[in-house]
Amino acid sequence: MTPRLLIVDDEAPARARLAMLLSDIAEECPHVLVGEAAHAQAALDVIATTRTDIVLLDVQMPGMSGIELARHLAATEAPPAIIFVSAFDEFALKAFEVHALDYLLKPVRAARLADAIRRAGTLMAVPAQKQALASVSESLHQQRRNFSVQERGRLLLVPVEDVLYLRAEAKYVSLRTAARTYLIEESLSSIEEELGGLFVRVHRSALVARSAVQGVERAPLGSDADGEADRSDKGERIDRTQETWQVIVRGLTERLPISRRQWPQVKALVRC
Incomplete structure (x- = not known):
């Protein structure tokens, strides 16, 4: 099944770059880009009306962080797989060392993105996602907003x-x-x-x-x-x-x- 992807990032240039990379890897990594969102509620609106298998999600966003959005998504009936994307690696490289999630460091390389999409497409285990997100939130001492x-x-x-x-x-x-x-x-x-x-x-x-x-x-x-x-x-x-x-x-x-x-x-x- 061809995975359906959503890009979520508050910065327009970052969204444009990911979209361009997805276009570059379309032949080797078939997918459908269902849309883009600049903030959490926009992302939820897309997911509510359009089947979304994988979310390329920025970690640091104003209003609601990517981690908190991922926690909300994990509580839905059919949560998408999450691939976190961030320019910061001080915590994420260790925090996301789990099978159901992946983490990409900006600037993202095309080969690494293709590998993450293939990996997420085969490892969308909901229990693992929930456990990983709970662990990440605890390690960051993040309180929901x-x-x-x-x-x-x-x-x-x-x-x-x-x-x-x-x-x-x-x-x-x-x-x-x-x-x-x-x-x-x-x-x-x-x-x-x-x-x-x-x-x-x-x-x-x-x-x-x-x-x-x-x-x-x-x-x-x-x-x-x-x-x-x-x-x-x-x-x-x-x-x-x-x-x-x-x-x-x-x-x-x-x-x-x-x-x-x-x-x-x-x-x-x-x-x-």
């Missing part, structure tokens, strides 16, 4: 900095920005573990961006505001007539309940 949202056949990227709060709802987690609400299939605990420096847990079912906590206010007296068990960890019955508190989220009229267990750290955050 976007959430992936599956919506109407597309994969959308929502910047972490735009998220006001996340709340667990049945099988999904609702992700709230100033503009709208999205649904993602992640657990609050895993998000808190990864992004605990940016979000504070206010309830067992809710995380709020620390930067979005505008203040707190008392909840209606006697209301079951925190929704937690009727007994404490020590088995003592909780008095529901005690006052409870709610978080005031920047830019929103709705309030999020604060559980008694999380109240001390929320109060400390507000007082900072």
Whole structure:
């Protein structure tokens, strides 16, 4: 099967050079170039509408790095193989020493590109890609800058900095920005573990961006505001007539309940 390729690089000259090299090796390495993208969301839009087998992906890009984009792609139903392309070799030559991925150092040589495409075409193992990307991210101590949202056949990227709060709802987690609400299939605990420096847990079912906590206010007296068990960890019955508190989220009229267990750290955050 002839592989279908997508070039992703924020620099137009770099994309043009790769396209020219692909043209040069077309006879010895048959392929189809399905398009080019200058940033992550453009790449996702192409992949959502056009079958893409291999992505030639720049590592260093503004807004979202190639590594983070590759992680999002690895979570899709049929992820393409990734060939990283970069002008920097201080970490990648060792980090990408795996069978399912390859790494090309700019300026790319035609023979090396052809070899990488043939290799990626036969080694597109999804588990290996995921393991390799996780290892790379850990070695670089990279924290994600976007959430992936599956919506109407597309994969959308929502910047972490735009998220006001996340709340667990049945099988999904609702992700709230100033503009709208999205649904993602992640657990609050895993998000808190990864992004605990940016979000504070206010309830067992809710995380709020620390930067979005505008203040707190008392909840209606006697209301079951925190929704937690009727007994404490020590088995003592909780008095529901005690006052409870709610978080005031920047830019929103709705309030999020604060559980008694999380109240001390929320109060400390507000007082900072």
